[in-house]
Amino acid sequence: MRPLAKILAFTRELAPYYLAIVLAAVATAVLALATPFIIGRATDTVVDATTGAIAAGDAVTTVLWLAAAFLAVELAATLISSAGGYAGDVMSARMREILSNRYFTKLLALPQRYFDNELTGRIVSRLNRSITEVTGFAKAFSNSFFTMLIQTVAILAISALYAWPLALLLAIVFPIYLWLTALTSRRWQVIEGKKNHEIDAAGGRFTEVIAQIKVVKSFVQERRELRVFAERFAKTIGLTRDQSRHWHAMDALRRGVMAAIFFGIYAIIFVYTVQGRFSVGDMVLLIQLVTMARAPVTSMSYIVDSAQHAIAGSKDYFRVIERETPVPVRGTVELRTDVPAVEFDDVSFGYDDDADVLAGVSFAIEPGEKVAFVGESGGGKTTLINLLLGLYEVRSGTIRVMGHDVRDLSTSQLRAAIGVVFQEPNLFSGTIAENIGYADPDAPRAVIEAAAARANADGFISKFSRGYDSLIGERGLKLSGGQKQRISVARAIVKDPAILVLDEATSALDTRSERLVQSGLAALMADRTSLIIAHRLSTISSVDRIITLRDGRIDEMGAPADLAVSGGIYAELLALQNEGTTAAKKRLRGYGIEH
Structure with missing residues (x-):
């Protein structure tokens, strides 16, 4: 039960709701205990009246007062139970809010490595399943457990006053039941974990397929994706069979033991009544108390079942929450303009345990300088950008931005200084204005429209x-590739960063769209430090410097005119472009260059 205790500690701010639910449960339990006494007293009164022990008129008056007491108890119990139910509903909603917000906060703080190894759908599925199961249990537990506890203790005490053997049998019901349940739960949780793995994997693939449904349809892979999806859920059927067999076999054992114990309890009540040790009213009272005791035992199966789901779900939840995250840098520093805007000093980096993608990379880019990076696909160009943005930590070496080690800058200050126009625009559902103003949600409409004009986007927007x-629409599906990229450029213009990164920003566009986007990019790059991963040599030729990469190391650095005759990678690319053969074009594409 430790995971559930962690949930309570994690949501300690809900203590007032927990207290209100507990008080309502206690009051409801106490009122419920009054009902058997009222009915028992009424039974004895009726029996006395029928035997002539008391006058009929007096008996009528008594039973009417007892009926009124029953009504008052029921009304009070209904009001208090409703208040407790309201508190439980609000508590459940607040718990979902807290757990969801903290999960999302944690995800936003996790390093990029985590997302490299996780499917988006699996992350979402884990959130929905874990929180649904935890909040469902919390509500059921808070509404039922304390009522059961109060009633059980009271029933034991009352039974002991009438007959100690009765109380003894009732006392052993719960520990036996809990012991048998503990035996059941160990294997159950293991199987539940396997089921959750399959469900999360299916959910992850489902999200991936829906997000790329055009690819699936164009390659006619609908049947294959459905088969893979169905196989995951088919595995859960087999696991559920094993789990259910185990659970219900143990539940049958529990119920059989309980039936034997309650046989002894009812036998005592009936025999003692026949022997005259209990009145008929006492018998009715005790039968009702025993029935009240049976209810917690039988309903405990549901609570235990909910608890098992919640424990399994909370383990997945806390597996994410307790992941180590980088310690954030607090505060801001003054970014300098009298030093290189970007500086890599003997930087080496590799993903996870793989070999280095970059090895001993060193260069400096001056403020306002435009530098292009050229190298074979997979040679580390995009990795340079990811490191600059602080998405990964270097294995060795130092990266400085405007005079400061990126490790000494808060991520918000670092990324506020850098604007990126990606190859894929990555727009959000919402309006055009919201996407352009994403970096500054409070940006005036005039600023958004001016940015759109500079990005050559105002023409199509006005239509x-x-x-x-x-x-x-989702991911900007109502826009063409060129339109989306111009929105992306406008978004970067609104951000107005000191350093601009263009990661093959026009590679997916047709010639006309590329010209329009290039015009917007030229306006964006004016008087701004720019790092360019380009896909056309015409773009590279206009920069101040070119840095070429070969096997994760810097091969050459220099002005385009100098590298054009150096015999290195850039000169080779120019020669391939002039050659114009099919083989030459294929070789160019290996460098991410279009002819």
């Missing part, structure tokens, strides 16, 4: 019926 307030 939409709602202009800047037009919805673009």
